[in-house]
Amino acid sequence: MRSRGRLLLLQAAAPIVAVFAGGVIASAIILAIHENPLSVFGLMATFNMQAGSVASILTSATPLIFAGVATAIGFQVNVFNIGIEGQYYIGAFAASLAAFGLRGFPAPIHLVLIITAAMLGGLLWVWLPAFLRRRRGAHEVITTIMMNYIAFNVVLYLLGLVRDRNLGSTVRIRTPLFPPSAQMPHLAPLLNALGAPIPGYSPLNWFLVIALALAIVVWFWLRRSRFGYEARATALNPLAAEAAGIVVGRVQFVMFLVSGAVAGCVGLSDLLGRAGYFDIDFPKGLGFLGISVALLARNDPLGVIPAALLFGYLNRGAEGIQAFTNVPREVITILEALIIMAIVVAYEIMTRYVRVLRKQEVA
C-alpha cells in the first residue's frame, strides 16, 4: 500500500521533473550566449500571462490537438502514421475547394460540408498506405512519408490551376477568398461577454472547442466501446489479441483510416478561422509536431490536450523572447527542441524506474 502511494507520486512527478530538466539544459545554453536565463524565463512567464498570449497559445494549440489525436489513434495500435503532414495538406486543400467552390449555403451547412471534405481528403491520402499495409504488408512509415512529398507537390500543382488570377499588383498565389458562410466564427466576442479579455483581433475560433470535444470523444470511444476494447487489446499484445479472436489487421486498418480522417482537419482552424484562403504560405509541419505532441501525451487522447498547450506555450514564449531579448531565433528553436527532448527522456527514465519498483514489489 505504501509503495503504491509512492508509485502514484512518482508518476505525477515525472512531467514536472521533465520540464525542470529541460529548463536546466536550456539555461546552460542561454548562459553560453551571455544572457541571464532567469530573466529570459521570467520574461517568458510574464509575457505568456498576457491576454494576447493566452489567445495565441490556445490558437496554436488547436491544430496541434487535432494532429496529436490523429497520431495517437494510429500509434495506439502500433500503426505509425507519419503521414499526418500530407493528409492535412490534402484535407485543407479539399476543404478550400469546398469553401470557395460551394456558394449559397447557410453557414452551419457550409461548414459541415467543408469539414466533411477535409476528412475525405485526409481519408483519400491515408487509404493507399492503409490498404498497402493491410494487403501487402508495406511498412506504413515509408509509404506515408512518401505520400507526404506527393501531397505537397500535388497541392502546389492544383493550387496553380485554381489560383485567383484577379489579384492586384502584388503576386499572391492563393485560392479565391472564401465566402462569409465558410468562415468559422471567432471565440473572442463570446469570451469577452463572459469576462475573459481575449483581444478582438485573435483568430481563436470554435475549432478549439471542436478539438477538445474530439479528444474527449476519442478517449471515450477507446475506453467504453467494444471496438475500443479490441484496439486496446491489440495495443497491449497483438498475439494475445489475435488468439482471443480479435482480427488485429482489421482493427489496425480501421484505426489507420480514422487517424487519416482526423488528420484531414488539422489545418482547418488556420484555414477557416484565420486566413480565409489557401495560399503558398499555408502552415507546414503541424503533422510532425503532432507526433511530438502524441509522444508527450503517451498516445492518450486526453493527454494530447495539455501536451498541445505546452507546445503552444513554448511557441508563444519564443515569440516573446525574440521580440524582447537579444536571444536570436536559432537559439530559441534549439531551446524548444531541447525542452521537448528532455521531457521525453525524463519521462522514459521515470517510467522505467516505476517499472523496476513494481517488479520489486511483485518479487
Next chain:
Amino acid sequence: MFDVGGRGDLSFNDMAYAGLERAVKTYGARLTTKYLEPTSGGQGREELLRLLAEGKYDLIIGVGFLFTDAMTKVAKDFPAARFAIVDGCPDAPTANVACLLFKEQEGSFLVGALAGMYTKTNKVGFVGGMKIPLIERFEAGYTAGAKYANRKVAVYADYAGTTGEAFKDPVKGKELALAQYDRSADVIYHASGATGVGVFEAAVTRNRKAIGVDADQSLTVPANERLHILTSMTKRVDVAVFGTIQALIQSSWKPGPQVFGLKEGGVGYAVNQYNKTLLTPYVPKLEALKKDIIGGKIKVPSTKLELQTFLQSLGK
C-alpha cells in the same frame, strides 16, 4: 522582419539586412533596431508584427510579398506606427504602409542588352521560375534589351513551372538551360531563385555563360562557376530598406508605392573582380543605355503586351 528562410540566404533577406546595417552605421545613435523571423504560416507572421507594433517601433519593414496580408491587418490596428513591405502592396491604399517595389524590367533590359552584344551565335536564353506576372517582367525587359542591342538576336524563354516549387527546382533549371544551350544559345539569364543553381551548373557543363539575379551571384557561387557568370541583375533590396529608414529620419517618409528603378539605384548590373575585364568593352554602351532609360528615351516594357509594341517600334 524577415521572410521565412531568414538571414543567411545570400540573397533577398541578407540584402535587406545589409540595408538595416547601413542605417545603423549611418544613424547609429538615433536608431534602435530589431529583426525577427517568423515560423512558416500566417499566424506567427501576424503575431510578431503585432508585438513589434506594440513595442512602439516607428517603422516596421516586412521583407517579401508574403507579408502583404498580415501587414495590412496589423497596420489597420496601429495607425500611429509605420510599415513598409518589400515587393508587396495592400489592395487598398493604407495611410501608414509604404510599398517598396522594383522595376526589375529596367535592370533586366541592361543585362539583356549585354547578352545581345556578347552573343556570338545570336541566340540567348531566359529561364524563369514560376510563370507569374512578376517574373514575366524580367523576361520582357531582358528580351527588349537583347533585341534593342542586337536586332538579329533570338531569345528563348522557358519557365520551370506554374507553382512556388518552380523557384527551388535546380534539376529542372539545369535541364531547361541545357536544352537552350544545345539550341546554340550562349548566354542564359535566370530569374528563378534556387532553380538558377541548375542554370549555372549547365553553364559549366556546356562551357557557356549565364547571368545571375537579385544579388551579385558571382560572389556566392562555387569557384568553378564564377567565370561562367557574365554578370548579375542586382535588385538592391538594401537600397530600398536604407532609403525608407532614411526618409523616416529625415521626416520625408511617405506611404504608398515607391518604385526603385535604375534612376533610384534600385536595380542594375553587377561588376566585380571576376567579370571586370570581360565587361570592360561593353560598359560604355551599357552606361549610355542606362542614361537613356533614366532620361525616358527608352521606355522599358514590363509585360508581354508592352514588349510586342516595343519590338514593333524597333522594327521601324
